[in-house]
Amino acid sequence: MTGQVAALWRHPIKAHGREALQEVTLTAGQTFPWDRIWAVTHEASKAQGGQWSPCPNFSRGAKAPQLMAITAHLDEQSEHVTLRHPEQAEITINPDDTADAARFIDWVQPLMPEGRAASTGLIRAGEQGMTDSAFPSISIGNLASLRALSAAVGTELSPDRFRANIWIDGPEAWSEFDWIGETIRIRDVELKVQERITRCLATATNPETGERDTDTLGVLQSNWGHRDFGIYVTVSTGGRIAPGDALRLT
Template sequence: MSSTARIRALWRHPIKGHGRETLESVTLAEGQTMPWDRRWAVTHEATRADGSEWAPCANFTRGAKVPALMAITSHTDETTGTVTLSHPDRPDLHFDPETQEQAFLDWMRPLMPETRAQSTGIVRAPDRGMTDSEFPSLSLINLASNADLAMFLGTDLSPQRWRGNIIFDGALPWAEDGWIGHTLSIGTAQLLVREPIIRCRATTANPDTGARDLDTLGALDRLRGKQEFGIYAEVTRAGTIAIGDTIEPV
């Protein structure tokens, strides 16, 4: 890591695939996701998940199948356990995912294509967030890599397409590929970078509108020969991270 990488944004996604919210700082626990990240997930008519344990993303309603979901933003009240969802085509919804499932399903229905399996409920794994990875992970996104792909596409590219947790700059484009297998010190925490993130069609949707507008997967194929963007890391030492913190190898 030849230059100093720094956190420029922190994001979490309380309901998997249904909204993002920004944070200034967060305290991480060893072996866990970012607190409240993917705390809940939304089942559909073909799901096999019952909330008793982690399940793969195919069991849940998500942006890869329903691009309109990418335009949802959220705000969580950790004291009351309530979530507020916002979307450009829907009124805001303030609800408790534990007790007001039907209100959420009613709010969601106009966003769901009739040709897709409809959402049926909200589940929560007892001991971890419903990340796409089999292990509880945080995702790191390099703004320089995002800018390089945007240049290749010839258009602006919001980093929110990648639904990351830790957004950083100060590293060269695609430098994060070389971090796999290494431990990073961030704030007072340490994270082990475990694997690249293989991307899906959710990234083709505009996070402001929820409409598919860019062939991000094809661009990654042409630019890099693979549909990977960003990295998954595991918290190996608990601690607090904040915007402005440096990211350094241990």
């Protein structure tokens, strides 16, 4: 298998905004840098700062589709995050600041559907970001698989529905599912493929509008017999990667 890196994305606040990157330096045993460093708790959450907690403890796109339309920019030096949404005024916050966190909760409240647990605050992860897996994972999406799913749906789907950290192009559609246990090499970086990613209802939402408009899960199930899209990897050997870099299985 050969191919190339097509795009890099991070999500500083879990489920609340995406940001494209031109390069990134990965570290062995760690998650994607600055990805899901913060997460948004809700009224029923039992999560605590400094440790990993599973998805149900947080406000997320599967339950609140308007969150999928948020974009983000993180200033790494100041640790301030700027958030944008098509129906909200731009806001810049320090997620660790109590007053800014309160402003953020006010900002996001109109985006939350009625009948759902209200967002209550921001917490910071420990060494591992608040990924969807209990291990320090990085997510990879295959653009060929996205094109196959788009063809089955009957419309071009945005990669942003799937919130992958690394998008690749070149390998055949769905071939990534055969790589479990294999190692992907990009420059000097080595990524160990761990498992497939089973998707949630967030992928049904148009990331430009925040409206659910496509039965992605149903189409996956009816056409391929599963609801999986993308793979989780862990970093065995760190280093810098960028869009355009070649990749191969080793």
